[in-house]
Amino acid sequence: xxxxxxxxxxxxxxxxxxxxSPEIQHxxxxxxxxxxxxGVLLDTAGLLPSxxxxxxxxxxxxxxxxxxxxxxxxxLVGGYALMQCKDMAEAVEWGKRFVRAHVGWTLTxxxxxxxxx
Numbered sequence: 001x002x003x004x005x006x007x008x009x010x011x012x013x014x015x016x017x018x019x020x021s022p023e024i025q026h027x028x029x030x031x032x033x034x035x036x037x038x039g040v041l042l043d044t045a046g047l048l049p050s051x052x053x054x055x056x057x058x059x060x061x062x063x064x065x066x067x068x069x070x071x072x073x074x075x076l077v078g079g080y081a082l083m084q085c086k087d088m089a090e091a092v093e094w095g096k097r098f099v100r101a102h103v104g105w106t107l108t109x110x111x112x113x114x115x116x117x
Contacts, residue, residue: 003042003114004083004091006098009075010107012049027101035083035094046079075108088113 020028035041047053050068057064070076081098085091088111095109 001084001086002088002116004085004088005112005114006081006083006091006095007077007110007112008079008081008098008107009110010078010105011074012069012076012078014106021104024102024105027103028098031097031101040083040085040090040094042082042084044079044081047077050076078107 032041032044050070053068053070055066055068055070057066081094083091083094085094091111091113095111099107099109
């Protein structure tokens with residue numbers, strides 16, 4: 001069965017100062033329990049803020065390292081989920097449920113099939 005990686009993207013400046021609301025935490029807890037029981041979820045996690053990250057870039061044969069935060073980036077990857085689904089349509093349906101759990105936020109979820117080649 002194919003595996004899919006979903007990447008949640010948002011503007012970290014739009015996150016409420018108090019963090020994720022209890023309502024969203026509750027909805028996400030229920031969804032994560034359901035997707036785990038369905039045998040779909042293989043791994044998931046949120047990521048620390050970009051201020052605690054680094055970008056490693058190769059350009060013209062030279063490697064550079066840049067400390068975060070990255071002001072040139074409006075949206076960044078804030079978390080991921082690794083899922084095993086029967087097809088892309090199923091992965092997208094779980095993705096829709098994930099974004100709906102975040103009422104009041106603006107975010108994008110990119111779903112990509114893993115190249116098992």
